[in-house]
Amino acid sequence: MPSVDPLSHCNRSARLTDVQAGEEGVVERLDLEADERFRLMRLGLVPGRRVNLVKRGSRFLLATAGARLAIDRALAAHVYIIRSQDIA
Amino acid sequence: MNALLNVIQEDGAPSSPAVSAKERPCVLLAGLPNAGKTSLFNRLTGLRGHTANFPGTTVEVREGALRIGSTEVYLLDLPGLYGLDGGSLEQEAARAVIRGEAEGIPKPDAMIIVVDATRLPHQLPLTGELRAQGIPVVVALNMYDEVEKRKVHISLERLSEELGAHVVPISAREGIGISALLEQLERLLLERATFKEVPPRLAACSTCRGCVVTARCHWADEVVKNAAAESSILRSSVADKVDEYCTSTLVGLPIFAGVMFLLFFSVFRLAAIPMDWIDSGFGELIALVQYLIPEGTVSSFLTDGVLAGLGGVVVFLPQICILFFGIKLLEDSGYLSRAVVVMDGIMRRFGLPGQAFVPMLAAHACAVPAIMSSRLIENPRDRLRTILVIPLLTCSARLPVYLMVAVLLFGDNAFAGSLVFVSGYALGAVAAICVSLVLQRSLVAGTPSRLAIELPPYRMPSLRDALQSALDRGLMFLKEAGTIILMISVVLWALSSFPQLPAPPARADSSQVVAVSGEVVPAQPSALEYSIAGRVGKFIEPVFAPLGFDWRISVGVLTSFAAREVVVSALAVMSGIEGEVSEDDPGFINSLRRMRRPDGSLLFDIPTALSLLVFFVLAMQCLPTQVMTYRETRSLRWPLLQFGWMSFMAYGAAFVTYQLASIFVG
Structure with a gap:
């Protein structure tokens, strides 16, 4: 069950863990400590880039900017995206 | 393929005199992991390249010679990089080489940046970073044949302009575009002083207040938008589906088990044949020495000391070479990264990251190359834990002992004998797990880093590159382990004689x-x-x-x-x-x-x-x-x-x- 973000009414961004497989969006921020944040960014997962959630699970599969990434669920929980449907 | 050839001809350099021969120019080969760097290196140097360590470090680098006209060029293949600003040993070493600060390595005169044309937005941020290092560069747009096959348009002219560097479309695997690349490289070495300035837009990026990495990514996205059609980002829904299965526990784990079974089955089955040859070859040699030299200290030194020692080393070569051949095939095919994802869930419970599975796999042939391949683990603590448990896994040198005990206990009973082997492997693995857990709670504390890896596209692996990797590992083993074992064998012979x-x-x-x-x-x-x-x-x-x-x-x-x-x-x-x-x-x-x-x-x-x-x-x-x-x-x-x-x-x-x-x- 997706957890309810208390600020969701004033913030359109969603954690990757609250996004359904197949949904697409734009990365808004990575709410992680410097090292882990840097590791993700170096793989191309940076704010402003489009990302597609391929698969959920204990390891999340993402597609972004020509790359396919596998990241731990615990990291995915701190990646915030703005869903394409919310932009529209 | 015609279009590609046309492009190469258009882009071809006029025939020019060879690069000044007063000293060997040093050319670097750089790119992201899986961009096809190794393939290109093997293409450029034939099978004459070899693996060496960066001076003073254990970071491996491939070096080789390359001829352009009458000039010999020293070619250095840097480790696959995501960027220069990380803290791993490989990045440190690469940074030092690029800045000409690495001891024993000449200041680089030029750099070939290998870029996977099928994944431009992912590849170009590094190009931007490398481009800003002040070394003349030429961009090798690899796997261009694949782009053409899928009828995706990339404007090479625009791309060249945006990157401020010549872009040469190539296919390292098929050997297409190599001569054009060499011509461009020659021109670059000749025009050393007058290489193009870093494009202004990229130069501005590095002064952004925000994150440099983000800026580079956005720059890359811009470049791609200007130089290529939207569809240049190839994404296959088939690969999505395959990945879903390959990385899941339910289907992925059995697939993993099957692949590993096949790998080890072939390692043991195929290696048995050359091992027999080596065994009997050394037997013949020993007999020959005994025949030629009368019984005594000299004969005993040669047979029981030197030949026995050499034989004991060489006999493990087939297993090591075949295992690394297989690992390289799996790596090139893209499967190995998926296996890391599957194993991560299991290994984390034992205090090891998913990436540790590759060195631990290698450890079943020999701990020496296994420890070397643990470098792909970024987090130093995870790496240390992995290195410390590797020697507990059953390497091929334990197998003669297992075999001896099996025959001692059960004679010809193959089934009972195989139980000895299974329990040996299991005991080693359990011990490794226990030690890792203890280390994690004591000397090398900390939870393993959370998984974040790239899953490279699935590709047909190259036999040539796998063969090269197997040869490299074999030579490395002979050099690292062989010399020590031979020395010990001689000393032991003396002590027991x-x-x-x-x-x-x-x-x-x-x-x-x-x-x-x-x-x-x-x-x-x-x-x-x-x-x-x-x-x-x-x-x-x-x-x-x-x-x-x-x-x-x-x-x-x-x-x-x-x-x-x-x-x-x-x-x-x-x-x-x-x-x-x-x-x-x-x-x-x-x-x-x-x-x-x-x-x-x-x-x-x-x-x-x-x-x-x-x-x-x-x-x-x-x-x-x-x-x-x-x-x-x-x-x-x-x-x-x-x-x-x-x-x-x-x-x-x-x-x-x-x-x-x-x-x-x-």
Whole structure:
């Protein structure tokens, strides 16, 4: 069950863990400590880039900017995206 | 393919005089992992390149020579990089080389940046970063054949303009565009002083207040938008589906198990053939030496010291080469990264990251290359934990011991014998898990880094590159492990040959044991007993007695402390010296079986054989591995600790095994 973000009414961004497989969006921020944040960014997962959630699970599969990434669920929980449907 | 050829011709350089030959220009090959750097390197250097270490580090680099016209160029293949600003050993080394600060490596004159044309937005941020380093660059747009096949349009002119560097479309695998690349490289080396300035837009990026990485990514996205059609980002829904299955526990795990089974099956099946050749080859050589040189110290030195040592090293080559051939195929195909995802869930529970699975896989051939391949683990603590548990996994050098014990216990019964192997592997793996968990809670604390890896596209692996990798690993093993093992073999030979018996030993009764009123009095010591090794063995016999080992096995354990497989030949020698090899049954295992203790009971009863097995599974008996641990950790502390606790574990477990088995078996 997706957890309810208390600020969701004033913030359109969603954690990757609250996004359904197949949904697409734009990365808004990575709410992680410097090292882990840097590791993700170096793989191309940076704010402003489009990302597609391929698969959920204990390891999340993402597609972004020509790359396919596998990241731990615990990291995915701190990646915030703005869903394409919310932009529209 | 025509379009590609046209492009190459349009882009072709005028024939120009060769680069000044006063000194070899140094050219770097850089790019992201899986961009096809290694393929291109192999293309450019043929099979003449070789792997070396960066001076003063353990980071591996491939270097080779390349001819452009009459000029020889020194080509250096940097490790696959995601960026220069990380803290890993490889990034540090790459940074030093690019800035011309690496000791023993000339300041680079040019750089070839290898870019996977099918994944431009992902590849270009690094190009931007490398572009800003002040070295003339040429961009090799690799896998261009694939882009053309899918009818995706990339404007090379625009891309060149945006990157401020010549872009040459190539296919490293098919060997297309290589000559155009070389022409461009030659031009670059000639025009050294007048290379294009860094494009202004990119230069501005590095001064952004925000994150530099983000800026580079956005720059890359812009470049792609300007130079290529939207569809240039190839994404296959088939790969999405395959990935979903390959990385799931339910389907992915059985697939993983199947792939591993196939890999190991071929390692053992295929390697058996050349191993037989090597074995009999060395047998022939030994016979030849014995025939040519009269029996004596020289002949014994050559056969028991040098040839036995060499044979003991070379015989492991087939398994190592085949395993690394397979690993490289899996890596190139893209599957290995998926396997890391599957294993991550399991390995994290034992305090190791998913990436540790690759070195641990290699450890089943040999711990030396395994420790080297642990470099792909970024987090230093995760890496240390991995290095420290690797020697517990069953390497090929343990197999002769497993085989010996299997035959000792069960004779020809193949099924029961295979149980010995299975329990050896399992005991090693369980011990590795336990040690990792203990380390995680004590000396090397911390949870493994969370998984975040790239899954490269699925591709047909190149046999040529896999072959090159297998050869590299084999040579590396010979260099790192071979020299040490050969040296030890010679030293051990000396220790077990000197001092020599004063009178020529009469083989038949030299070691007759006579029991007088319950006491054991050797009539005359055997040559081995008389030697330094024998004396030491006798001296430490009481230490190993609780494990069921007599002085002869103790000698075997001592001689194998630096290379474990030596125990088998040491025991063979001793059983021979006992003079109990019968004519009709020359198999040495049968003579081992007949070895007796002074009280007349069989030496290798079930408890002793089991305790020997357990001891050899767990003991740290490999000097090359210890040297490797030292070099990777840059501290004596870890190899010493490794030796300490593994010996302690081996002794303790063998003790418990022997005592328990003695109670149960009788």
